Each structure stands twice: as C-alpha cells, then as structure tokens.
Amino acid sequence: GAEDWRIAMTTDRIALIALELAVAAIHPYPVGLQAYFQKTTTRTTLSETELEVMLALPMFLRLYLLGRAMMLHSRLFTDTASRSIGALNKIHFNTRFVGKTLMTTYPGTVLMIFSVSLWIVAAWGLHVCERHHNYRDLSSNYMEALWMVSVTFLSIGYGDVVPHTYCGRSICLLTGIMGAGCTVLVVAVVARKLELTRAEKHVHNFMMDSHISKRIKIAAANVLRETWLIYKHTKLSRERDHTRVRMHQRKLLLAIHQLRRVKMEKRILADQSNTLVDLGKMQNLMYDVLTEVQGCRGELDTHIHSLEKHVEELREGFRSLMPLLSSTLSTQNSSIRHLLREREVKTECASASGADR
Structure with a gap:
C-alpha cells in the first residue's frame, strides 16, 4: 500500500467526503423550547418554523446509510467466491447492484418496505410543513397527513384534505411521482409473476x-x-x-x-x-460438440505422432540397413571376382594342357 494516505485522495473523493459530512451534520434544533420552559403562550415565528423545516427534512438524506449497511452485510459482498466471480466479469459490488439483486429475488417485500417507508416519511414531512399554520386539517393530528399522503400516492386525490404551504405541496408532488413509479414497478412484478416459465x-x-x-x-x-x-x-x-x-x-x-x-x-x-x-441448453450442446471435436483432434494428434514415430523408426532402420547392404554387396563382389579369377585360371590351365598334347 501507499505510505502516505494523501496519495489516494482525489478531488472526487474529497468532494464525496465533504458531502457526506455535510449531510451527517444537519440537525434540527428544538423550536419553541424556550417558550415551553417559560410557560408562555407566544406562537413561534415564521422564520423559526421555516428554519425547522429546512433542517428537519434534509435529515432523511441520511437514509443512504441504510443502503451502505445493507451492502456491507449482504452475502454477495461478504462472500469471497462471489466477489471473485464479479471481479472476473467486471461487476462492481455496490449498493445499486445489491438493490437490483434484492429486487430480483424479493420484489414484493422490497416494494412493500419501500412504499411503507415512503408513506411514513412523506406524512411526517407534510405534517412538519403544515403544523405551524392556522389550518387545522393537517395540523390536528398525524393521521390526517397519513391519509393525505396515501390518497396522493395512489393517485386518487379526493380533495377533502389539501396542503396550504409550498413545502407541503412539494412533498405531495414528489409523493405522486414516487407513487406512479411504484405503481409501474408493481405492474412489472405482477406481470413477471403471471408469466409462464x-x-x-x-x-x-x-x-x-x-x-x-x-x-x-x-x-x-x-x-x-x-x-x-x-x-x-x-x-x-x-x-x-x-x-x-x-x-x-x-x-x-x-x-x-x-x-x-x-x-x-x-x-x-x-x-x-x-x-x-x-x-443454456444450446451452450451445453455447443460445449459437447466442441469437446467431441477436441477429443477427435486429440486422437488425430496421437495417430499422427504414432505415424511420425513409425516413420522415424523406418528411417533409422534404413540408415542402419545401408551399411549392411554395402558390406554384403562388397562381400558378394569380392567372392564373384574370386570365382571369376579361379575360372579364368582353370580355363588357362585347360588351354595350356590342350596345346601340350
């Protein structure tokens, strides 16, 4: 590893660390606490209310820690074999990959947890935005905010309860968008469940x-x-x-x-x-065909090697046979010459004896 930790600090990494520290540093202070201890009935000012909303709603940005904890405790992240296979296939084990895996494995459970969490968080944010105003429909209790978020999430919109602040209207708008997205996901999950295998x-x-x-x-x-x-x-x-x-x-x-x-x-x-x-079946068939072809090629290589060996043996045999042939031929030539000389001598002797007679 590097001896100095500052070598690994890039501009993007420093920006991400600063953003994470900024998100973790957001804490709302107790508005109206002094009036509560002084037993006064003075109403909190609008600036204090807006400051409370501006500090309370960004707290939910810390929910990214749930995704990180889910990734760190996932079996895919802790398993060495899975990470090795992912590294070979250039797959990064991050929160997005773990979320896709859970959505593929447990789609109904993930959608239910996400919808209920969004419902509770949006209702709390809507209640915080509306509780310091004079309107009593959403500031009376938390259940009215839950009802408002539920009918907005399901794209029903009865109109019996409406938000009066821009903050509450923004939350309702985001809730409607998220509800439409969740509806699409539910339709996709149901269609996949109803599809034939x-x-x-x-x-x-x-x-x-x-x-x-x-x-x-x-x-x-x-x-x-x-x-x-x-x-x-x-x-x-x-x-x-x-x-x-x-x-x-x-x-x-x-x-x-x-x-x-x-x-x-x-x-x-x-x-x-x-x-x-x-x-998969086609791949297995292709693998079997390739295995058979490789086996035939191996047998062919074996036969070729055996033929080369036999040819080499024949070549060595011919090489060893040449001296024997040459020695045999030389021996036969010498014996033939010797016989021819003896025959010539006999012929000369016979002709000489005939001349003497």
Whole structure:
C-alpha cells in the first residue's frame, strides 16, 4: 500500500467526503423550547418554523446509510467466491447492484418496505410543513397527513384534505411521482409473476402445435372432400345440379382459406417457439460438440505422432540397413571376382594342357 494516505485522495473523493459530512451534520434544533420552559403562550415565528423545516427534512438524506449497511452485510459482498466471480466479469459490488439483486429475488417485500417507508416519511414531512399554520386539517393530528399522503400516492386525490404551504405541496408532488413509479414497478412484478416459465411455455407450444396440426389435417380433408363432391356433381352425375355445385365450390374456397390461415398460424407458432430456445441448453450442446471435436483432434494428434514415430523408426532402420547392404554387396563382389579369377585360371590351365598334347 501507499505510505502516505494523501496519495489516494482525489478531488472526487474529497468532494464525496465533504458531502457526506455535510449531510451527517444537519440537525434540527428544538423550536419553541424556550417558550415551553417559560410557560408562555407566544406562537413561534415564521422564520423559526421555516428554519425547522429546512433542517428537519434534509435529515432523511441520511437514509443512504441504510443502503451502505445493507451492502456491507449482504452475502454477495461478504462472500469471497462471489466477489471473485464479479471481479472476473467486471461487476462492481455496490449498493445499486445489491438493490437490483434484492429486487430480483424479493420484489414484493422490497416494494412493500419501500412504499411503507415512503408513506411514513412523506406524512411526517407534510405534517412538519403544515403544523405551524392556522389550518387545522393537517395540523390536528398525524393521521390526517397519513391519509393525505396515501390518497396522493395512489393517485386518487379526493380533495377533502389539501396542503396550504409550498413545502407541503412539494412533498405531495414528489409523493405522486414516487407513487406512479411504484405503481409501474408493481405492474412489472405482477406481470413477471403471471408469466409462464420456460417449461410451461414449451408445454403450451407443444399443445398448440398438436392442436394446429389437427386443424391442418381437418382443413386438408375438407378441401379434398369438396373437390371430390364438385367432381362428382359435374363429371359423374347425369344431371348437373348447379345449385349444389356452387355450394360445394363456395365450401371449397372457404376450406382453402381456412387451410392457409391455419398454416400461417403454425408458421407464427414455429417462429415464437424458435425464440424460446434455451440458451443454456444450446451452450451445453455447443460445449459437447466442441469437446467431441477436441477429443477427435486429440486422437488425430496421437495417430499422427504414432505415424511420425513409425516413420522415424523406418528411417533409422534404413540408415542402419545401408551399411549392411554395402558390406554384403562388397562381400558378394569380392567372392564373384574370386570365382571369376579361379575360372579364368582353370580355363588357362585347360588351354595350356590342350596345346601340350
């Protein structure tokens, strides 16, 4: 590590530390405490009320500490294997990643906790903004603020309770926006829960394919039947019934259109089923094929090495055979020369003895 800690302090890191210290330093002071101890009935001034609101509402910025604690105590963050896999895939284990994981694993629980927390915090902020004014609808008790936030969060808006300050109206506006976002998330979660699984989709497609195949057979049979009936009433019957022929021709056209429609449905179903191909299964098949190819390549390499070894042995054998052949040939040449010389000597002796006689 670095010997001096100031080496790791960049401008962005210093700005984040200063922002965190500023958020943690916000504390509202007790407004009206002096009047309470002096037993006076003087009402707090507007400046003190605004200062209390300005210091009380930013306190909720400290909720980022919950996300940090959730990340530090998460099993994904504390598990060494998970962090190693994430590092290999260039995944940063931060609060956003942990929140996405929890939203994927426990969507209903996360949405419920977030909605209830937002409801309570927004109601408290609305009550703080409205309690020092003369209007008694929201300053009477905390339950009225809860009711106001709930109807605003659900985008109902009965209008029986309304905010009168800009602070309260801003909180209601933010509550409505967050309520719309939570509604979208709830719809997405419910749609995902109602969606068929991969196995159920395969079963459904198989059943639909069987049903459409039966309909194709029925439509083709209807086409053949109407064609035969038209041929029967036009060629085989002695008296042609034009009404019956037109009726069968009309049925033939309807049967042909029905056959084309069912074939188009089967084609669309085939296109949809092609999108349901399990990528994991395809990857496993590709891995098996590659493993088999690598095995065949290994066997081929083994055979090639064995052939090279045999060729090398043959080459060494030929190299060792050459001296033997040369020695054998030289021996045979010398013996042949010796025999030829002996034959010449015998021939000369025979010719000399014949001349003496």
